[in-house]
Amino acid sequence: MLATKNCIVTIDYHINDTEGNLLHEQTESLSYLHGGYGQLFNGVEEALEGKKVGDTFKVALSSDEAFGEYDPELLVTENI
Numbered sequence: 001m002l003a004t005k006n007c008i009v010t011i012d013y014h015i016n017d018t019e020g021n022l023l024h025e026q027t028e029s030l031s032y033l034h035g036g037y038g039q040l041f042n043g044v045e046e047a048l049e050g051k052k053v054g055d056t057f058k059v060a061l062s063s064d065e066a067f068g069e070y071d072p073e074l075l076v077t078e079n080i
Contacts, residue, residue: 001053002050003052004034004049005034005035005036006034006035007035008033009048011029011048012026012029012030014026034048034049041066042065043059043065047059
């Protein structure tokens with residue numbers, strides 16, 4: 001089955017910075033309704049379109065395509 005509009009898609013993913021350093025690795029699979037419903041970044045969903053079970057791929061997103069430009073005023077540091 002291919003990832004097409006209105007299919008439930010399950011993915012495993014990790015996030016790296018531009019230097020290849022691992023920033024986040026999902027411990028559980030992510031399932032979502034494919035088809036432009038705002039559950040994933042557009043670039044990721046576009047890359048998934050037409051993929052089949054077992055396919056792997058990489059997507060590079062600019063900050064504008066993901067969470068937005070870095071704003072130091074939004075940084076919160078928690079003491080542990």
